[in-house]
Amino acid sequence: MLSASYLCSSCVSFFFILLWLLNGCFGGDPYVFYDWTISYVTASPLGDKQQVIGINGQFPGPILNVTTNWNVVVNVKNDLDEPLLLTWNGVQHRKNSWQDGVLGTNCPIPAGWNWTYQFQVKDQIGSFFYFPSLDFQRAAGGYGGIIINNRDVIPLPFAVPDGDITIFISDWYTKSHKKLRKDVENGVDLGVPDGILINGLGPYRYDAAIVPDGIPYQLINVEPGKTYRLRVHNVGISTSLNFRIQNHNLLLVETEGSYTVQQNYTNMDIHVGQSFSFLVTTDQNASSDYYIVASPRFVNSSEWNKVTGVAILHYSNSLGPASGPLPDPPNAYDTYFSMNQARSIRWNVSAGAARPNPQGSFKYGQITVTDVYVILNRPAELIEGKWRTTLNGISYLPPSTPLMLAQQFNIPGAYKLDFPYKLMSRAPKVDTSLINGTYKGFMEIIFQNNDTTVQSYHMDGYAFFVVGWQFPI
Template sequence: MNHPIFLPFYLGFLAWLCLFSVKAEDPYKFFTMEVTYGQINPLGVPQRGILINGRFPGPTIDCVTNDNVIVNVINKLDEPFLITCYTFVFLFFFVSWDQDSNGIKQRKTSWQDGVLGTNCPIPPNSNWTYQMQMKDQIGSFSYFPSTLMHRAAGGYGGINIYARAVIFVPYLKPVEQFTLLVSDWWKSDHKVLQQTLDSGKPLPMADALLINGHPSLKSFTVLGGQLYMFRVSNVALTTSINFRIQGHTMTLVETEGSHTLQETYESLDLHVGQSASFLVRMSASPKDYFIVASTRFTKPILTATSILHYDGSNTKASLPLPTAPTYHIHWSMKQARTIRWNLTANAARPNPQGSYHYGTIPVTRTIVLANSEENINGKLRYAVNQVSYVNPETPLKIADFYNISGVFKLNSTKDTPHSIPATLGTSVLGFTLHDYVEIIFQNNENTTQSWHLDGSDFWPVGFGSGQWDTTKRRRFYNLNDATTRHTVQVYPKSWSAILVSLDNKGMWNLRSAIWPRQYLGQQLYIKVWNDEQSYRTEYGIPDNALRCGQAPLK
């Protein structure tokens, strides 16, 4: 028996079924980065810089969550070269997805991590293509060279990742967005600075601070009464900074891919490797105002300025500059505790940020990592738990994949500090996939430290003075609304505690973000592993993987 009245319904249902059974591929964006030397003069004196597509700083990568981003890096330097970045979901990877009780979790691989422990560097006069997909991150980030001391010559730029149209962001849309990269700078050539470190001497204090490659006078034009976003990244080699805008307050809305509670600040400290996004309402009298970045905990204090220019105004910015915070560590530590997660906001997916209850998960292992300045074989080195890291000729990831012996020994570094002489070594700590780990960064030195973990975000749950201990410190942890980050500061003679879910199989770099310390050994790698051979946990070696050291030819 025919029922023609149901035919339109039936055909409509088939159309609906076809629409939702076909998975449309996410958009592709292609970038070329030609890396060259070029003459620059940020301090008024010509010197050699590293340019990306002829620019210093390099171009900003603007993309949207889920975008497939292909970056072809052409190395025209006279040395091998790699680019890496400050993001919590590390920039260079292939991805797959898995579903668990806490929602969708991302699986990433470290094959294209952009550091020497996982990648062979790009040889001179050759190119290599990074493939990535921008998953689960909405915010402000940056990229930079990870080889030798190239970073001291430039080669850095911003990465802005925007929400898809279907994803709500918990703040008003600004009329325009500005990317500000704050860096320290030396008059000396980067190879001279490298020779200084290689000779066993410390790096001298920077000569200046720059905002987007300039120590002063770059202008940002705004309209009175309108709302603007300032995306600020600390891409310095050595120094924490304080950022502020004369005559204006700043509402913090995001740090390193996490939406924050929208606290208002007159100034905010950003430590090496950290980024933040601020909303600023142009509600002051129409004239010019100073945008200021200054170094923290240094003597002397270095300052860089730009100009916030109200459109139509002819009144120049006037001194004095907005006051910097006090030198005291307690002020900065107290401010750090005010940066909290917006638990009701969604992230790059509709899941609320607070749906992953990080504070209720049992810790499977506690690691205490103490940094130290050492003298090894008559030269300055920096160590973690008395081991100063040395890069092997064969990247750790390749050595592990091909079972090449003698490159590293798993767990040769201890989980806690010991009173033993410092040695050179290739430190790799082994973890089981899905371990939930507490890491304590113990700083017994008089300088501010900054630590970065590749491949995973983490929750910085505690900051405190003196020595960390299990009986006293944990009761002060923030187990409710700490933001997820990829970089955490550790104040002088103090400790910082993070919790991290090691859901990301691979070989990942845990390093000092303060580059001279990283260069001279303050880093290690963590191997996150299980014996399951499945694309659900990790992809195999990419077809275009570079080979070096003892790696077999293709």
């Protein structure tokens, strides 16, 4: 979706009202303040210089490190040449979505302007990330990590790690996000990415025939006999990636704000938008460094074999550089492996998290479902002369007035509460059609993917529970 290139006048009109509301909505919990300037910076992720989106000159951006119930204030100055919004993936924004940073909820921040986000990480813990939500800007960077720590009164369900390391994995194109955006608008497939980045850097030269010399790569330094928490985020735009570390197990302990039953994996499929926390113990003999690998999944072209992200795990007592073949991935076409792996992840119902009582103390089996939606996506099709994807036959049209303001001030015609419960027997259309949810209700959503590629959904601002996953019968 493309943002409007103007400032919503209603945003200016009601700015002082919103500031008053925000200042009065939080209690005595601590505040943390950030000042971020978002601008283009020059980087060389794959060897050649290109323009990326940085925050305070950093690519990737800084880690937002907070604790349950803290109030977060982020003053964002937009030094790009186009409007900007930041969204806080996984932060729930209890009772008010105004700070959510997606088009339709917020006015875009015009070029040269600033906006101060203010929100509370109420009753949350875990590993998340933020990113720019407009105009394909995420393809150029602008992302960073969010860590929400337990309060001191609530112990971790594992020993305190010796270190905490954030890892971003992503597909990457050397073509600018503006050109990629134009290609998508014209119905041109993104194609094979130019590389896979790990923390904004290209691959270690594991094979001289594949990886050119001179590409900077990520080196992660560790001490032998220690245990580290690795928070791994797929911040890409379209590619599912398999993550693995040579000769090391990945003990899964948390995913996107929920502690899990602790299980070892040799590798993990991480789809776009997903975040996982692993404990990795440095228990090898350090005869050499070890490969950290992120490789594409579910691809059927030989060109993809050349697109692999490789970083290095370096023990302080390592005897030499990593060499030899990369650790094997799962079968590239084995979707059942990926699905069964996801099914194996279980919620730790005995661990406390944001509150002292166990995560499983609420009896979710007793939920009364108030609404059921079967949401079907289809490949892009021509609608009103443009290539658009649809959900239940509708391609969303952002309103000129953000939804929150339109609702608050009863602006007629800004949106419709008529999103269908299933695909209707009618021609696809463009519309501002919304789901009319039930307040304090529980909604069951069945996503049906009729496309030929993996689809990721950004469920903004909500906690949800996966209760089933299956191929169509």
